[in-house]
Amino acid sequence: xxxxxxxxxxxxxxxxxxxxxxxxxxxxxxxxxxxxxxxxxxxxxxxxxxxxxxxxxxxxxxxxxxxxxxxxxxxxxxxxxxxxxxxxxxxxxxxxxxxxxxxxxxxxxxxxxxxxxxxxxxxxxxxxxxxxxxxxxxxxxxxxxxxxxxxxxxxxxxxxxxxxxxxxxxxxxxxxxxxxxxxxxxxxxxxxxxxxxxxxxxxxxxxxxxxxxxxxxx
Numbered sequence: 609x610x611x612x613x614x615x616x617x618x619x620x621x622x623x624x625x626x627x628x629x630x631x632x633x634x635x636x637x638x639x640x641x642x643x644x645x646x647x648x649x650x651x652x653x654x655x656x657x658x659x660x661x662x663x664x665x666x667x668x669x670x671x672x673x674x675x676x677x678x679x680x681x682x683x684x685x686x687x688x689x690x691x692x693x694x695x696x697x698x699x700x701x702x703x704x705x706x707x708x709x710x711x712x713x714x715x716x717x718x719x720x721x722x723x724x725x726x727x728x729x730x731x732x733x734x735x736x737x738x739x740x741x742x743x744x745x746x747x748x749x750x751x752x753x754x755x756x757x758x759x760x761x762x763x764x765x766x767x768x769x770x771x772x773x774x775x776x777x778x779x780x781x782x783x784x785x786x787x788x789x790x791x792x793x794x795x796x797x798x799x800x801x802x803x804x805x806x807x808x809x810x811x812x813x814x815x816x817x818x819x820x821x822x823x824x825x826x
Contacts, residue, residue, distance in 0.1 A: 678717075685716035703732040707739055714742065719750040737763045741772045744780070753784035771805070774798035775813070788824045792817050 676684065689712045696705050710725035726743040730736065744759035757780055763773040778794035781787040795813050799805070805813075 681716040682718065685713050685718050685721075688712045688716075701732050703729040703736065703739070706732070707736075707742070710739075710742065710746070714746050714749075717749075719746050722746045723750060735766050737767045737770050737773060740766075741770070741776055744773075744776055748780050748784060753780060756780050756784070769801040771798055771802050774801070778816070782820055788820045791820055
């Protein structure tokens with residue numbers, strides 16, 4: 609019995625690692641909807657590196673298409689970020705560079721590191737809605753649901769019609785808060801304030817709304 613606390617601590621640590629890795633898989637398979645469905649509709653920003661690019665990058669390193677480990681993802685991120693970090697030494701307040709570094713860490717599921725660089729970028733350019741939407745999804749993936757919602761609400765104060773922010777707000781209220789009414793309200797506002805959405809994107813949002821409403825009735 610005297611070894612029980614140590615055993616429990618070890619088990620808890622192992623479970624935490626499994627949770628982090630599971631979240632990385634979820635982000636690749638399911639969570640990609642957050643932040644990317646309406647990428648083309650937002651204001652111009654530095655090129656973002658979608659999370660979907662994380663696995664091909666790993667495969668190029670000789671991993672044969674398998675899911676990289678957490679250590680391998682860390683090495684991928686550090687290698688890609690190195691030249692940008694070198695530039696930042698001479699230009700530490702360059703929000704574009706800070707944003708790009710954040711994108712690299714986000715793509716390789718270094719969410720805490722990504723949030724740090726997005727935060728620095730927002731200190732330089734606080735009204736940049738594109739950065740705030742990335743910050744929000746990163747906080748969400750890192751488990752800070754309330755922080756993610758706060759960032760999206762702030763983004764919407766700067767641009768009440770931003771499709772990405774409204775879409776993400778609905779997703780996070782639904783998945784992170786189990787707030788189906790709040791999710792549907794955000795998506796209704798998205799459709800109302802963006803009448804020129806493509807038929808495909810409009811259909812995707814309408815299907816989500818129908819799914820959430822049906823789930824609420826079951």
